[in-house]
Amino acid sequence: MTEPRLFVDHDLQAEQPLTLTGNHHHYLAKVLRLGAGATVKLFNGRDGEWRAVIDHMTRQGVEMILRERLRPQAVEPDLWLLFAPIKGKRVDTIAEKAGELGVSRIMPVITQRTVVSRVNVDRLRANAREAAEQCERLTLPEVMEPLDLGAAIASWPAGRVLLLADERASATPIAEALADLARESARPAAVLIGPEGGFAEDEKRLVRALPDCVPVSLGPRLLRADTAVFATLALWQAHLGDWRGGDAGWSQ
Amino acid sequence: MTEPRLFVDHDLQAEQPLTLTGNHHHYLAKVLRLGAGATVKLFNGRDGEWRAVIDHMTRQGVEMILRERLRPQAVEPDLWLLFAPIKGKRVDTIAEKAGELGVSRIMPVITQRTVVSRVNVDRLRANAREAAEQCERLTLPEVMEPLDLGAAIASWPAGRVLLLADERASATPIAEALADLARESARPAAVLIGPEGGFAEDEKRLVRALPDCVPVSLGPRLLRADTAVFATLALWQAHLGDWRGGDAGWSQ
Numbered sequence: 001m002t003e004p005r006l007f008v009d010h011d012l013q014a015e016q017p018l019t020l021t022g023n024h025h026h027y028l029a030k031v032l033r034l035g036a037g038a039t040v041k042l043f044n045g046r047d048g049e050w051r052a053v054i055d056h057m058t059r060q061g062v063e064m065i066l067r068e069r070l071r072p073q074a075v076e077p078d079l080w081l082l083f084a085p086i087k088g089k090r091v092d093t094i095a096e097k098a099g100e101l102g103v104s105r106i107m108p109v110i111t112q113r114t115v116v117s118r119v120n121v122d123r124l125r126a127n128a129r130e131a132a133e134q135c136e137r138l139t140l141p142e143v144m145e146p147l148d149l150g151a152a153i154a155s156w157p158a159g160r161v162l163l164l165a166d167e168r169a170s171a172t173p174i175a176e177a178l179a180d181l182a183r184e185s186a187r188p189a190a191v192l193i194g195p196e197g198g199f200a201e202d203e204k205r206l207v208r209a210l211p212d213c214v215p216v217s218l219g220p221r222l223l224r225a226d227t228a229v230f231a232t233l234a235l236w237q238a239h240l241g242d243w244r245g246g247d248a249g250w251s252q
Numbered sequence: 253m254t255e256p257r258l259f260v261d262h263d264l265q266a267e268q269p270l271t272l273t274g275n276h277h278h279y280l281a282k283v284l285r286l287g288a289g290a291t292v293k294l295f296n297g298r299d300g301e302w303r304a305v306i307d308h309m310t311r312q313g314v315e316m317i318l319r320e321r322l323r324p325q326a327v328e329p330d331l332w333l334l335f336a337p338i339k340g341k342r343v344d345t346i347a348e349k350a351g352e353l354g355v356s357r358i359m360p361v362i363t364q365r366t367v368v369s370r371v372n373v374d375r376l377r378a379n380a381r382e383a384a385e386q387c388e389r390l391t392l393p394e395v396m397e398p399l400d401l402g403a404a405i406a407s408w409p410a411g412r413v414l415l416l417a418d419e420r421a422s423a424t425p426i427a428e429a430l431a432d433l434a435r436e437s438a439r440p441a442a443v444l445i446g447p448e449g450g451f452a453e454d455e456k457r458l459v460r461a462l463p464d465c466v467p468v469s470l471g472p473r474l475l476r477a478d479t480a481v482f483a484t485l486a487l488w489q490a491h492l493g494d495w496r497g498g499d500a501g502w503s504q
Contacts, residue, residue: 097479097482136472174495217495219489219490221353221388224352227349227353230483231490234482234486238426243427245424
């Protein structure tokens with residue numbers, strides 16, 4: 001069986017005892033039915049990845065001892081995802097794939113044509129967290145409360161590239177735009193994907209007026225919003241993130 | 253309302269009458285409740301895209317007349333997807349995204365660690381078809397019956413690049429590998445994604461021994477199989493397919 005891997009809030013230091021309670025307790029004791037001597041990988045977003053061994057179980061929790069640090073904490077790509085919430089299961093998959101594709105911050109943005117009125121931020125967090133545990137990253141993506149697109153643009157941090165996946169517009173093909181960015185000095189980045197109905201014209205003008213906005217084209221087919229998210233994130237990681245060779249942020 | 257768009261088997265020629273029956277009849281008459289005068293886009297993978305107008309409904313079908321050709325048939329990228337079937341909804345999403353991301357042939361391949369015993373090819377076809385209708389491509393991906401990986405490799409067509417997404421192996425970073433291929437003359441291609449448990453060692457040797465095999469790395473995180481599919485297809489289209497500018501196979 002694969003060693004379980006969990007995100008925890010605890011500080012992680014050598015030989016430190018710690019007690020996992022609540023959902024973690026339930027998962028290790030009742031779902032996986034682990035007992036004394038079983039090992040688990042832990043990370044907290046600050047102290048790298050550790051192997052911990054179960055010392056004993058109590059009715060309140062799992063008593064564990066940190067055994068060895070497997071990987072040090074490392075700098076990860078600084079990539080935000082701004083997306084207009086969509087209906088049903090597709091939004092869960094977006095949070096999951098954002099986790100796997102190394103997004104550092106997930107920002108639901110409300111646009112004029114966004115048809116979803118409520119965003120379940122806790123569910124986004126749970127999906128992103130599960131993906132982070134499974135894909136072996138050392139952090140969780142930060143999931144923000146929903147924000148109006150206008151407010152997000154009004155407070156845009158200077159210097160952060162905003163890749164605008166512009167459905168069917170005559171933008172630069174994405175591989176070309178990313179190759180251009182790769183020749184400049186490294187900058188933090190964000191990907192913005194609109195709702196299935198597209199952005200309103202004044203929203204497009206607002207976003208394109210940002211000095212850091214880079215409109216990109218994703219080819220001739222009309223992509224669903226989730227597909228555009230996966231494609232743009234993967235392409236950014238391949239060209240500017242830690243999918244490049246050599247200077248990847250992570251040790252293997 | 254968006255004009256409905258349907259794949260049909262009929263020949264499509266100017267002013268030709270045609271009758272849509274069965275599922276198409278049900279969808280137009282009962283689901284969308286369309287009547288005489290409503291228009292529908294049709295494509296058949298051979299004759300481009302047409303606008304048809306509903307002449308009248310009968311109890312047996314929808315009588316339509318082809319009004320105008322909207323786009324001529326065009327050459328599309330020659331990109332196969334070979335993937336080890338996975339459980340549940342994820343396989344539906346793979347077929348859908350293959351449709352959107354311009355895959356010409358979908359090939360489920362059975363590997364040693366494939367845990368799914370039955371592949372519902374009809375369901376793959378339905379998902380790929382719906383995606384093709386929605387994303388405005390002019391063809392359907394061809395969905396093949398499942399095949400053993402060994403048989404697929406034994407009959408591999410000479411010259412067709414096989415991109416092997418090699419989980420965590422020390423392969424060339426994908427953007428670099430694709431940039432190298434883009435400098436050579438154009439070749440048909442395929443993407444091969446293994447099962448969640450990875451390929452067996454002898455399978456890897458078999459695939460890597462193909463002269464046309466190009467192993468690529470998708471970065472330091474352990475991706476789910478579906479994520480690896482989406483990422484690799486998007487990157488191929490961006491570097492070698494119709495997401496590039498200018499010479500794209502499709503007119504807009």
